[in-house]
Amino acid sequence: MNTVSGLKATGYNFAYLDEQTKRMIRRAILKAIAIPGYQVPFASREMPMPYGWGTGGVQVTASILGKADVLKVIDQGSDDTTNAVSIRKFFEKTAGVRTTTHTGEATIVQTRHRIPERPLRADQILVYQVPIPEPLRYLEPRETETRKMHGLRDYGLMHVKLYEDIARHGHIATTYAYPVEVAGRYVMDPSPIPKFDNPKMDMSPALQLFGAGREKRIYAVPPYTHVRSLDFEDHPFEVQRFSRPCALCGAEDAYLDEILLDDRGQRMFACSDTDYCEERRASGHTGLQGDAA
Amino acid sequence: MYVAVKGGERAIANAHELLAHQRRGDASVPEIAPEQIEGQLQRSVDRVMTEGSLYDPALAALAIKQAQGDLIEAIFLIRAFRTTVERFGYAVPTETVAMTIVRRVSATFKDLPGGQILGPTFDYTHRLIDFMLAAGVEPAPPAEGQPVADERVVPLTELLDQDGLIEAVPSADTDDEVGDLTRDPLDFPAARDLRLQALARGDEGFLLGLAYSTQRGYGRTHPFVGEIRIGEIDVAFEAEEVGFAVPLGRVMLTECQMINQFAGSATQPPQFTRGYGLVFGQSERKAMSMALIDRALRADELGEERQAPAQDEEFVLAHCDNVQATGFVEHLKLPHYVDFQAELDLVRRMRQEHTVGSSEEAAE
Numbered sequence: 249m250n251t252v253s254g255l256k257a258t259g260y261n262f263a264y265l266d267e268q269t270k271r272m273i274r275r276a277i278l279k280a281i282a283i284p285g286y287q288v289p290f291a292s293r294e295m296p297m298p299y300g301w302g303t304g305g306v307q308v309t310a311s312i313l314g315k316a317d318v319l320k321v322i323d324q325g326s327d328d329t330t331n332a333v334s335i336r337k338f339f340e341k342t343a344g345v346r347t348t349t350h351t352g353e354a355t356i357v358q359t360r361h362r363i364p365e366r367p368l369r370a371d372q373i374l375v376y377q378v379p380i381p382e383p384l385r386y387l388e389p390r391e392t393e394t395r396k397m398h399g400l401r402d403y404g405l406m407h408v409k410l411y412e413d414i415a416r417h418g419h420i421a422t423t424y425a426y427p428v429e430v431a432g433r434y435v436m437d438p439s440p441i442p443k444f445d446n447p448k449m450d451m452s453p454a455l456q457l458f459g460a461g462r463e464k465r466i467y468a469v470p471p472y473t474h475v476r477s478l479d480f481e482d483h484p485f486e487v488q489r490f491s492r493p494c495a496l497c498g499a500e501d502a503y504l505d506e507i508l509l510d511d512r513g514q515r516m517f518a519c520s521d522t523d524y525c526e527e528r529r530a531s532g533h534t535g536l537q538g539d540a541a
Numbered sequence: 542m543y544v545a546v547k548g549g550e551r552a553i554a555n556a557h558e559l560l561a562h563q564r565r566g567d568a569s570v571p572e573i574a575p576e577q578i579e580g581q582l583q584r585s586v587d588r589v590m591t592e593g594s595l596y597d598p599a600l601a602a603l604a605i606k607q608a609q610g611d612l613i614e615a616i617f618l619i620r621a622f623r624t625t626v627e628r629f630g631y632a633v634p635t636e637t638v639a640m641t642i643v644r645r646v647s648a649t650f651k652d653l654p655g656g657q658i659l660g661p662t663f664d665y666t667h668r669l670i671d672f673m674l675a676a677g678v679e680p681a682p683p684a685e686g687q688p689v690a691d692e693r694v695v696p697l698t699e700l701l702d703q704d705g706l707i708e709a710v711p712s713a714d715t716d717d718e719v720g721d722l723t724r725d726p727l728d729f730p731a732a733r734d735l736r737l738q739a740l741a742r743g744d745e746g747f748l749l750g751l752a753y754s755t756q757r758g759y760g761r762t763h764p765f766v767g768e769i770r771i772g773e774i775d776v777a778f779e780a781e782e783v784g785f786a787v788p789l790g791r792v793m794l795t796e797c798q799m800i801n802q803f804a805g806s807a808t809q810p811p812q813f814t815r816g817y818g819l820v821f822g823q824s825e826r827k828a829m830s831m832a833l834i835d836r837a838l839r840a841d842e843l844g845e846e847r848q849a850p851a852q853d854e855e856f857v858l859a860h861c862d863n864v865q866a867t868g869f870v871e872h873l874k875l876p877h878y879v880d881f882q883a884e885l886d887l888v889r890r891m892r893q894e895h896t897v898g899s900s901e902e903a904a905e
Binding site for chain 1: 549550553620623624723728729730859864868871872876877878880885886
């Protein structure tokens with residue numbers, strides 16, 4: 249079959265998607281920016297990577313990527329996790345854009361499960377990969393119902409869930425994908441970032457775009473938009489605190505990964521944002537096991 | 542130490558090389574050619590074309606080879622290829638009445654105009670492993686009969702329709718644009734055209750299980766196989782430049798017309814209703830499952846109470862796509878260190894509170 253020859257990477261448009269598809273996605277993005285936190289349905293395409301592995305984020309990135317852009321891709325805060333490597337290579341191959349691991353150098357950062365520690369600037373865009381865009385999904389499985397609830401701003405179910413957490417555990421037992429309210433209107437799923445990262449979304453100078461490929465939804469938080477993590481007056485929102493600094497760079501303000509060192513319970517805590525950690529070490533900061541790197 | 546958590550580009554490249562090596566298998570055994578897959582594993586090719594939504598046997602065969610026979614992986618390859626193929630228009634709707642039939646059976650009448658044609662089927666074979674096949678014995682030439690081609694074989698449902706015993710074919714407004722699941726996001730409630738599209742590309746196993754559940758009381762539809770027909774049909778394209786329909790080629794299809802009981806309602810007298818299944822190639826299992834679920838999903842339209850999973854449009858359509866399903870299930874393999882860390886922290890805290898709580902209780 250001679251169609252097979254069309255499969256060569258060179259036979260594809262810049263950044264894989266055809267221009268019509270990009271236009272369709274850009275329209276969805278513009279609508280999403282116009283209605284902060286609202287989930288815009290879009291005609292998600294099949295991508296050459298599996299659903300659930302970042303197809304939404306990849307489509308958003310492909311649609312906004314220009315030749316002059318510098319792309320950074322992270323997964324769990326790291327540039328070197330397998331899926332981040334795979335997505336970065338995909339854009340190197342199909343778009344030929346410059347890539348970087350430095351948050352400060354990137355114009356577009358595609359992420360899974362983290363927001364970089366270094367504050368983002370107004371000339372940067374953060375693209376989130378989203379598995380389940382609907383914050384109410386685990387409370388109400390039906391799309392027809394949840395869309396109605398958003399339309400009526402009927403978020404009682406969510407507040408009841410958070411209240412029940414407090415009644416049962418004494419605190420809200422949601423540690424990641426912690427729901428937020430955007431611009432005082434829509435309740436939004438921030439994607440499964442740890443709630444540690446939630447405050448970074450609030451009034452961020454950078455545009456934040458969210459792509460859910462399998463669920464066919466795009467939503468956005470425009471720059472300088474209020475993003476409030478849901479809470480109660482007597483149970484204000486709190487982020488996790490780590491009892492020790494990063495073992496490599498000594499950072500006390502960063503989200504840490506726990507790394508098992510041996511089978512006798514030895515463990516180490518180190519920055520999940522590898523670029524942040526490396527930059528700190530390069531500028532002379534060190535932790536207790538800093539030389540182990 | 543810290544290097545241990547890094548994936549590494551080299552590791553990925555090595556893993557893919559190893560996969561290619563494993564795919565080739567024992568080098569002393571001749572390599573399988575896509576033509577062999579296309580010609581001798583037709584049912585696999587049919588499934589990949591149906592669920593991949595692309596009629597291209599050669600490409601499907603190559604995808605099966607590349608996927609080492611993993612059909613869902615092959616379907617995925619086809620889908621990712623299909624999505625990049627330019628779309629220049631819609632074919633002229635095919636009329637299955639004009640099919641060159643290789644098999645046609647009805648379970649509702651002993652004989653009917655056009656006859657029962659068994660054709661190639663696993664039915665009535667004894668499922669005994671044929672050890673002669675391993676030795677590569679040439680099969681006897683098949684018996685030949687009168688060709689049924691070019692003779693319009695009237696579908697059974699059309700015959701019943703004459704007496705008003707069965708609901709009329711829901712007439713589509715020809716000016717209505719046909720929905721396209723791959724170009725517009727699915728919205729609920731979905732129209733029947735989109736529903737049928739989703740079912741046609743839905744996972745055979747998932748649909749089979751759901752169809753089976755309707756037979757076991759979870760949304761009973763009292764079905765009969767009105768007719769199953771398998772055969773080839775011409776596909777044509779109305780080219781504006783030339784002003785007539787240009788034949789594009791022939792496709793093999795399996796169609797199932799399921800007939801279901803319907804008690805009637807305040808506005809309608811009792812009559813039989815329809816469930817419809819249509820797939821590429823030869824797959825009665827898939828076409829029948831599709832027809833059963835199509836009918837079950839018409840519960841709302843026919844004023845039936847929705848109680849079972851197979852009657853629940855959102856449940857069925859949102860979960861029947863195996864490329865979506867396998868992606869999301871298998872994404873659990875991706876690192877989740879960050880979220881797990883957050884949960885670890887929470888569980889530790891709750892355990893601590895639990896210990897403090899129970900020791901306080903003991904003290905009381």
